[in-house]
Amino acid sequence: MEYNFREIEQKWHQRWVAQQTYKVTEDPNRPKFYVLNMFPYPSGAGLHVGHPLGYIASDIYARYKRLQGFNVLNPMGYDAYGLPAEQYAIQTGQHPAVTTEANIARYREQLDKIGFSFDWSREVRTCEPSYYHWTQWAFQKMFDSFFCNKTQKAMPISVLIEHFSKEGTGDWDVACTEEISFTAEEWNSWDAKKQSDVLMNYRLAFMGETMVNWCPALGTVLANDEVVNGVSERGGFPVEQKKMRQWCLRVSAYSQRLLDGLETIQWSESIKETQKNWIGRSEGAEVQIKVADKDVTFTIFTTRADTMFGVTFFVLAPESELVDMITTPDQREDVDAYIKYVKGRTERERMIDHTVTGVFSGAYGINPITGDKCPIYVAEYVLAGYGTGAIMAVPAHDSRDYAFAKHFDLPIIPLVEGADVSQESYDAKEGIVMNSPISPDKSVEYDGESLNLNGMTIKEAIAATKVFVKAHHLGRVKVNYRLRDAIFSRQRYWGEPFPVYYKDGIPQMIPEECLPLQLPDVDKFLPTETGEPPLGNATKWAWDEQNKKVVENSLIDNVTVFPIELYTMPGFAGSSAYYLRYMDPHNDEALVSEQAAAYWQNVDLYVGGSEHATGHLIYSRFWNKFLFDLGISKKEEPFQKLINQGMIQGWSSFVYRLRGTNKFVSFDLLEERYDDAKKKNLYSYKGTEADPVYADISMVNGNVLDVEKIRQWTAEFRDAEFILNDRGQYIVSQAIEKMSKSKYNVVNPDDICEYYGADTLRLYEMFLGPIEQSKPWDVAGIDGCFRFLKKFWNLYRPAQKGEEGLRLDLTDDEPTKAELKSLHKLIKKVTEDIEAFSYNTSIPAFMIATNELTQLKCQKRAILEPMVVLIAPFAPHIAEELWEGMGHETSVCDARWPMFEEKYLVEDTVKMMVAFNGKTRFSIDFPADADNASIEATVRSHELMPKYLEDKQIMKIIIVPKRMINIVCK
């Protein structure tokens, strides 16, 4: 009987649905295992072959765990809020909900074809009110919380309010935007507005006036991770810095815990490293600097406290408020001009252009260690957002300070023995300190003590300086983090609305029992004419405080009816806690029930792309830690093990249009030259330059363009002239790029499923290479996988005529040793491979075992039955069909994973290679249990020995068990 994958796959898809094979419930008697994929954004382009890569990998693992007896949760859902649906809505007027719904339907259809073991009864969509209810709820909880730095935990804001009313700020170390202090009397004297403003300094979800990444083209602010190289990640539009009042999340409060948590989870080193860089912890010291002849002091931050003796100037960030305070009248004009210049520069310009600029403020700062008066400059190379926005400059040991000093002709004092600073600074933290101080009178005494670092290593000197600074109250030891608070509001329509209304300008939370606050309808998705966000177009978007409901805007009186927040939440809001919701997706009372959270704990295996390293994977860790502090989440870390599947790249094809014409020239006819100015290749044909134009991958066969096909593709090509090469072909050029609709290189999985079946697709995607590696899609090898499945199918002799369906005719004979060896070798390899996620090497093992068993003509139940179970995670449809054919009434999913036994793998005899000084010469068979002495004796008396030994002397004989014998000779 032929391997009819179409029939088989369709049959089992239907049966899985009918029998709810993959529905899972909490079962205290079985150990749990939680497998999760990063849920997709349902884009209009549908799934491409890259999407299923991770899903297949996790599905294999989920099925394997289930066969091992675990109760496996393997859910799927949709990250349904997002920019593309909204951009589409702006262009077409189509409501994003409609587009999203249609896209989801298409995704589901495509996913269903591949045979995943998802429990669809737990599906979530971030845009559903029943889901974003809990996104809004979590936001309110953050609003009602602050972070205690000492206990490193979130606490209710009411505790802090009580503390303020009794003791003011006191010395409680809590996470805040800006360090301020006030007394209880002051606090109690303030009105509600002022108190609200002050509390914003502490809340975990707060409204803050911050520099934001404003993207004018998208009309919204963006988070740091949504900006790449100064342009928006989506669309590539320019981004500028702007000061705006925005909702923010105090992610920075959790910096240390986010860092510490990395040590407890099994993630790839590279992604942990990326997160460490993003969090950017640096230990250093803050030192107070007094401005000479002025009653002003500022604080600098340094990680190189040991270099205080080499300070020759100070630098303030242009945005610093101090600039205005210290600038002397005669420098005022220059400073103002400089600040104006800096403001006119975009973030992007600042990033690319590192030329030295700056201006002298006219003021001097006093170095507390040396007593020296050093000039204070204002320069854009010092960033307002990091540390204190002020630095001490040590040109000898910092390359940026060095460049600045050279430009403004400032002194450079070397502090490390042997360091040559005539050409460049010596930045390394290695060496012995000197010139610290240059002479005893160059070190200021405090309480009879002065600092001397000469002769110390740099590390010792850093520590000694910190002790000195602390002991004499010149500053303090401080840890800084690069991690910024996340900007949490967007000026968009298609996102979660904030459950917030404004009363006298003070944000108020909509009562918890009134959640979810549903996204209103609007007739236009663009900002309003007055520049308000799209929600400003909603006509029913006001909060009736007394009746606790949303009412028409016309009723706003600011007495009982108030305006509701017009901002919406960003993309990462809905994706930050979805893994908790899957545990209990239909709960109306809570994000997740106590019982479900206690059972499922956290995600054991999370699979997704590494591009989320500094976005989603930071935000959701933060979000989970917050919910952990609340007792909702049961584990400090949400994702225990993380596998990053690589990208499947596409082959982009280009045709070349002669500039200013509608003629396209075959690539092999073009002349190439390299343009240094533009740093890229240029092509020309008979003197006319040719520009590459994307051609759809489906019009190309190998590298030959199907000219007739492309003519039918778009109007652009219909009447085009194609200049062919002398073989009459049009050759395209190709490049490996990320798969993208706009590059016309997308391969979608439907065609593969149609032609080869889902099992072949699954096998092939895994066979393509190591799961974590990026690799171009290439259908060349897919036939091999298809052929293997056919061979596997043919291992099982079908039933005789007249029997219904597939009845496999297996014998109950005792397997032979060779058969058992083939089987157990396979069990061992596949089990180890799945545990290590190296599926690509399991598939060859299957092929080898299948070939061996075919040769042995094995028809034994004891061998072939476990084989079906082994392949079930990889190719579930064929496995089910064969399993049923063997007379089983339950699904293969309920079978048990076979255990391998070492005894079947042990050989009676072992072939041992005999090598002379490492060079292999011949082999001898030994009984497997031969001891070293007898092996050595046999070798010494072997007939071939004289031939290879000649007149050499045996020095020693090294026996590597079961492998080789190396004879070391002179």
Next chain:
RNA sequence: GCCCAGAUGGUGGAAUUGGUAGACACGAGGGACUUAAAAUCCCUUGACCAGUGAUGGUCGUACGGGUUCGAUUCCCGUUCCGGGCACCA
């Protein structure tokens, strides 16, 4: 610039973490079956040298050294590719 991960045939990639390098697959070449095609099956396939031949020899895991009886694997240096961070003090 700093940090991280890599480099193995024509191609994707294996190699028990120091023990026969190139599994398996693709591609290519040859053959069988067939009127023919498709499908299927079999053989060859890292390079070079010697031999009609079975076969034998030399080189070979980016490059240059080192440790070792033995190195794709460990150590030092170099080159190249990928990823992250980046006037972060």
